Amino acid sequence: MRIDIITVVPDLLKSPFEASILKRAIDKKIVEVHLHNLRDYTDKSYNQVDDYQFGGGAGMVLMIEPIDKCISALKKERKYDEVIYMTPDGATLNQKTANSLSLLDNIIILCGHYKGVDQRVRDLFITKEISIGDYVLSGGELGAAVLCDTIIRLIPGVLNNETSALTDTFQDNLLAPPVYTRPADYKGHLVPEILVSGNFPKIEKWREDQAYERTQKLRPDLLDY
Numbered sequence: 001m002r003i004d005i006i007t008v009v010p011d012l013l014k015s016p017f018e019a020s021i022l023k024r025a026i027d028k029k030i031v032e033v034h035l036h037n038l039r040d041y042t043d044k045s046y047n048q049v050d051d052y053q054f055g056g057g058a059g060m061v062l063m064i065e066p067i068d069k070c071i072s073a074l075k076k077e078r079k080y081d082e083v084i085y086m087t088p089d090g091a092t093l094n095q096k097t098a099n100s101l102s103l104l105d106n107i108i109i110l111c112g113h114y115k116g117v118d119q120r121v122r123d124l125f126i127t128k129e130i131s132i133g134d135y136v137l138s139g140g141e142l143g144a145a146v147l148c149d150t151i152i153r154l155i156p157g158v159l160n161n162e163t164s165a166l167t168d169t170f171q172d173n174l175l176a177p178p179v180y181t182r183p184a185d186y187k188g189h190l191v192p193e194i195l196v197s198g199n200f201p202k203i204e205k206w207r208e209d210q211a212y213e214r215t216q217k218l219r220p221d222l223l224d225y
Contacts, residue, residue, distance in 0.1 A: 001032070003106075003107055004034045004109070007036070007139075016149070021152070031155060036070055038067065053115060057115075060115055062118065064118040067121050082108070082128050086110065086131070089129070090129030090131040091131065093131065098150035172211075180195060
C-alpha cells in the first residue's frame with residue numbers, strides 16, 4: 001500500500017511514522033508513506049496557500065490551485081483508489097472503514113487546515129471525507145496519523161500476530177473482553193479461574209460472553225447495528 005499525505009505542516013506528521021508498528025511496516029516495505037508539503041505547489045509569494053473567504057467571515061481557507069497541482073501531479077504517477085479529506089464534518093472513522101481502506105493499494109489523504117479547503121476541492125477531487133470525532137483540531141494532520149495507524153496495522157505482515165487485529169474491539173461491533181497476564185495472583189487479586197483452566201472452548205465462550213456483557217454495559221449503541 002502507498003499513502004500520500006498532503007499537508008501544510010509535514011513536520012507534524014513525521015514522528016508517528018518513525019517509531020513502533022508504523023516504522024516497522026515501512027521498513028519491511030509493506031507500506032509506503034509519503035508527505036507532500038502543499039507549499040511546494042504554489043507560485044504565490046511567501047509560499048502562500050490560503051486566502052480570505054469570499055463573503056467575509058473569520059478564518060482563512062486553503063486555495064484550490066495548489067491542491068489541484070499536488071493531486072494532479074500524484075495522479076500522473078499512479079492510479080488512486082481514494083482521495084480522502086480529513087474534516088470534522090466527514091463520516092466518523094470506525095473499524096469498518098479502516099477494514100475496507102486497508103484493502104486498497106494507493107490512497108491520498110488531504111489534511112484540512114485553517115477554516116478548511118475551498119469547497120470546489122471537495123466537489124472535484126475528494127472521494128471520501130473522514131472525521132476522527134466530533135471536535136475540531138487545528139489541522140487534519142493528527143487525524144491523518146490516526147487514520148494511517150488504523151489502516152496500516154490491519155495489513156498482513158505488519159503485526160507479529162495477524163489474528164490479533166481480527167479480535168480487536170469493534171471488529172464484530174463488540175468491545176473486547178478483559179485480558180490478563182502473569183502473575184495469576186497479584187496481592188490477592190486473582191485472574192478468572194476459567195482462563196487458567198486450559199479448556200479452550202470454554203475460554204472462548206467466556207470471552208464471547210464477556211465481550212457482549214461489556215458492550216451492553218458500556219456501548220449498547222453498538223448492538224443496534
